[in-house]
Amino acid sequence: MIKNRDGFSSKLGVIAAAAGSAVGLGNIWKFPYVAGQNGGAAFILIYLLFTFLVALPVLLSAFVMGRSTGKNAVGAFKSVSPRGAWKYVGLFGILAALLLISFYGVVAGWTTEYVYLALTNQLNLGTAEAYQHLFESRVANPESSIFWLAIFLAFTVLIVISGVKNGIEKYAKLLMPLLFALLLVLAFRSITLDGADKGIDFLLNPDFSKLSAEAVLSALGQAFFSLSVGIGTMVIYGSYIRKDVNLQVTASEIALADVAIAILSGLAIFPAVFAYNVSPSAGPGLVFITLPQVFQYMPAGYFFSLSFFVLLFVAALTSSISMLEVLVSFFVEEYDMRRKRVAISISLVIIVLGSICALSNNLLADVKLFGLSIFDLFDYIVTNLAMPIGSFTILVFVGWRMDQNIVKEELGLGKRINQMGYNAIMFLVKFVAPSAVLIIFLNGIGLLG
Ligand code: PFF
Numbered sequence: 001m002i003k004n005r006d007g008f009s010s011k012l013g014v015i016a017a018a019a020g021s022a023v024g025l026g027n028i029w030k031f032p033y034v035a036g037q038n039g040g041a042a043f044i045l046i047y048l049l050f051t052f053l054v055a056l057p058v059l060l061s062a063f064v065m066g067r068s069t070g071k072n073a074v075g076a077f078k079s080v081s082p083r084g085a086w087k088y089v090g091l092f093g094i095l096a097a098l099l100l101i102s103f104y105g106v107v108a109g110w111t112t113e114y115v116y117l118a119l120t121n122q123l124n125l126g127t128a129e130a131y132q133h134l135f136e137s138r139v140a141n142p143e144s145s146i147f148w149l150a151i152f153l154a155f156t157v158l159i160v161i162s163g164v165k166n167g168i169e170k171y172a173k174l175l176m177p178l179l180f181a182l183l184l185v186l187a188f189r190s191i192t193l194d195g196a197d198k199g200i201d202f203l204l205n206p207d208f209s210k211l212s213a214e215a216v217l218s219a220l221g222q223a224f225f226s227l228s229v230g231i232g233t234m235v236i237y238g239s240y241i242r243k244d245v246n247l248q249v250t251a252s253e254i255a256l257a258d259v260a261i262a263i264l265s266g267l268a269i270f271p272a273v274f275a276y277n278v279s280p281s282a283g284p285g286l287v288f289i290t291l292p293q294v295f296q297y298m299p300a301g302y303f304f305s306l307s308f309f310v311l312l313f314v315a316a317l318t319s320s321i322s323m324l325e326v327l328v329s330f331f332v333e334e335y336d337m338r339r340k341r342v343a344i345s346i347s348l349v350i351i352v353l354g355s356i357c358a359l360s361n362n363l364l365a366d367v368k369l370f371g372l373s374i375f376d377l378f379d380y381i382v383t384n385l386a387m388p389i390g391s392f393t394i395l396v397f398v399g400w401r402m403d404q405n406i407v408k409e410e411l412g413l414g415k416r417i418n419q420m421g422y423n424a425i426m427f428l429v430k431f432v433a434p435s436a437v438l439i440i441f442l443n444g445i446g447l448l449g
Contacts, residue, residue: 042207105149
């Protein structure tokens with residue numbers, strides 16, 4: 001064991017940091033439009049099912065791996081199975097975290113710019129075309145994309161450099177309540193508008209006819225992405241959890257908070273969009289094009305618009321902190337490097353990769369690999385490959401490879417009362433979740449015809 005290892009000081013700190021990682025652009029930017037495109041409530045039901053039956057067991061397994069070994073993902077695999085090939089999956093996770101923060105950082109950079117635009121009252125544009133034009137011009141502008149990516153990364157790096165307790169935990173405890181409060185205010189405003197019921201209906205009334213196999217795959221992808229599992233994040237966060245914290249309860253609370261915030265985001269967005277008769281199907285542009293337009297029609301729109309982009313910024317920040325922590329902890333622990341130096345060096349690499357992603361929306365738009373732009377390729381590698389592969393491996397590792405006495409002890413299950421819970425969890429970890437991941441993954445990459 002490493003002496004004096006930094007870690008979370010309290011259960012509340014764990015929840016804030018891990019829910020901070022989970023709640024991000026995935027909940028507020030992606031979830032509403034993906035749900036919108038895939039039949040609203042029908043998609044949400046499947047997503048909920050996957051979250052609790054598949055992604056939550058992965059989260060719990062990742063916590064078990066991290067806390068029992070006290071290591072980052074690669075170190076955790078190595079310490080249980082020094083000669084096994086497991087560690088390569090850990091390394092793939094590290095690479096995926098690097099790709100993820102690079103493209104995530106670009107969207108977070110746009111968000112940061114929109115905070116600035118909202119603050120300086122530059123989001124009062126009038127027509128739908130003007131909003132469309134604004135967003136497209138921001139995306140098409142390489143300098144501004146890279147500039148705002150760098151600003152966003154600077155916030156991330158500063159917090160990560162301060163350490164786990166004094167950086168990640170401290171800021172998560174400050175920012176998560178702010179995020180929740182802002183979201184509640186926005187959702188309340190949205191559902192109390194005249195004509196909001198159509199939006200609520202859209203979100204909560206299932207249309208199963210829109211539920212294709214592809215929609216099922218994206219629901220699983222969304223569940224993994226949203227809970228931040230499969231690329232080592234929750235292993236390293238698990239390693240910072242104190243022994244007296246109950247992992248089952250904590251993991252369930254994080255999953256609940258995550259889905260609750262995704263649904264609340266939908267409620268903050270769709271009722272307002274419908275109430276003002278704006279098209280709900282803007283896809284990725286929903287929050288950058290449609291929403292600012294909606295806010296300008298609202299009384300006190302300046303306040304709501306600024307609140308929304310601050311909310312989105314905070315959500316992105318607490319998530320990107322966890323991605324950077326995956327990378328930093330790996331180099332600090334495996335190569336004995338200094339936290340500050342590693343964080344700064346990695347952020348330079350992220351700026352380069354992120355710039356390539358940003359440029360793939362403009363100057364490099366014609367560069368395609370496997371038919372995808374670089375931005376979409378990074379997304380594909382992380383969401384469709386690394387996360388399912390990593391999640392499957394973690395499940396198999398904890399369910400079948402690790403010493404089951406250690407797993408049992410980590411789950412806090414010496415006591416008889418919990419035996420049933422333990423059996424149920426292990427049934428999910430060993431059988432249900434890995435088979436679901438496997439089938440859907442093979443189907444997704446086209447191997448099941
Ligand atoms: N869960 C984050 C979101 O929903 O935006 C994204 C994420 C963070 C994915 C950290 C993976 C990760 F390791």
